[in-house]
Amino acid sequence: NSKVIQTPRYLVKGQGQKAKMRCIPEKGHPVVFWYQQNKNNEFKFLINFQNQEVLQQIDMTEKRFSAECPSNSPCSLEIQSSEAGDSALYLCASSLGRNTEVFFGKGTRLTVV
Amino acid sequence: AQSVTQPDARVTVSEGASLQLRCKYSYSGTPYLFWYVQYPRQGLQLLLKYYSGDPVVQGVNGFEAEFSKSNSSFHLRKASVHWSDSAVYFCVLSAGSNNRIFFGDGTQLVVKP
Numbered sequence: 001n002s003k004v005i006q007t008p009r010y011l012v013k014g015q016g017q018k019a020k021m022r023c024i025p026e027k028g029h030p031v032v033f034w035y036q037q038n039k040n041n042e043f044k045f046l047i048n049f050q051n052q053e054v055l056q057q058i059d060m061t062e063k064r065f066s067a068e069c070p071s072n073s074p075c076s077l078e079i080q081s082s083e084a085g086d087s088a089l090y091l092c093a094s095s096l097g098r099n100t101e102v103f104f105g106k107g108t109r110l111t112v113v
Numbered sequence: 114a115q116s117v118t119q120p121d122a123r124v125t126v127s128e129g130a131s132l133q134l135r136c137k138y139s140y141s142g143t144p145y146l147f148w149y150v151q152y153p154r155q156g157l158q159l160l161l162k163y164y165s166g167d168p169v170v171q172g173v174n175g176f177e178a179e180f181s182k183s184n185s186s187f188h189l190r191k192a193s194v195h196w197s198d199s200a201v202y203f204c205v206l207s208a209g210s211n212n213r214i215f216f217g218d219g220t221q222l223v224v225k226p
Contacts, residue, residue, distance in 0.1 A: 004156075033214065041151075041201055043216040056213065091156060093214075099145040099164070099207045102214055106156040 003027070006092050006105035007074075013082045013112050021108040022074040025094030031055075032069050033102070034077050037089040046090075049075070050097075082112040115140045115208045119217035127225050128196050134189040134220045136204030145207040146187040148178055151219075152200045160202075163187060174198070199224045 005024040013019045025032050034046040047057035049069040057067075064083075069075040079086055089107045116139045126132055138144055145164055149157040161172025168180040178189045187204060204217040 006156075035216075041203075041219040041221075045213065048213070093157075101147070101159060101162055102205070102207070103159075104149070104157040109154075 004092055004094055004103050004105035006090075006108050008108060009106065011108055011110045013110065015083060015112055016081050017112075018078065018080055019082045019086070019110055019112070020076060020078040021090055021092075021110070022076050023092030023105055024074045025069075025092070026103050029094035029096055029103070031095045031097055032075050033091075033093040033095075034067055034075075035091045035093065037091055037107070039088070043091075046077070079110075082110070084112050086110060087112045115206060115213070115215050117204050117206045117215050117217040119202075119204055119220050121220050122218065123221040123223065125223045125225060126194055129193050132189075132191045132194045132198075132222070134202050134204075134222065136187045136189065136217060138185050138187060138204070138206050138215075140185075140206060140208045142208060144187075146178075146180065147205040147207070148172065148176070148187075148189050149203045149205055150200045151203065157203065160189070194222075194224050196224045196226055198222060 007022050030051045033048045036044040047067045048055045052069050064080050067077045089109050091107045093102045093104045095102045118137045147162045148160040151157050160176050161170050163170045163180045171177050201219045203219045206215040
């Protein structure tokens with residue numbers, strides 16, 4: 001069973017508000033991913049880290065989204081100014097590295113009203 | 114470029130019937146493939162994984178999958194489905210640099226009583 005912990009499970013924000021969600025990866029996993037899953041079950045890669053360093057992120061992330069994975073603290077994903085289109089399930093995942101099993105959290109469901 | 118295709122958006126079967134969910138991948142290197150299941154309002158749970166060796170891999174709850182390099186496929190099977198198997202199933206590819214993972218669009222499985 002996955003031990004990736006995401007908080008909060010549900011988040012409701014008004015348009016323009018800041019939205020922040022957190023993730024505690026599996027112990028010992030150096031790689032952390034953030035994905036956005038829309039209502040059509042499509043996954044959009046946002047960003048991934050290895051040992052606190054950003055490996056890759058998409059352009060969208062660079063503008064309104066920010067993420068970090070400090071050592072000895074939860075990882076976080078923050079949307080500076082929420083938009084209606086940001087409403088989605090945000091999934092955090094972790095793994096030991098390339099080509100290994102990826103463990104997912106239960107997600108944070110963001111609703112922007 | 115790497116990609117995963119699940120050609121069936123929705124599959125409906127009767128309880129007790131056999132099941133096959135199709136998955137095709139695109140990757141020139143050695144693929145690492147997974148099947149995950151997602152129940153409503155939940156994260157993703159691993160069913161099974163394939164790294165190498167026997168192309169037929171066994172997973173949890175009676176699921177198995179068969180890898181075919183010649184067909185670039187990794188189809189999921191179950192001999193007899195139960196109503197509790199109703200969920201969305203995702204085929205996932207771990208490939209390439211930067212620890213990226215690639216999702217299929219998912220197949221909604223509906224098991225009729």
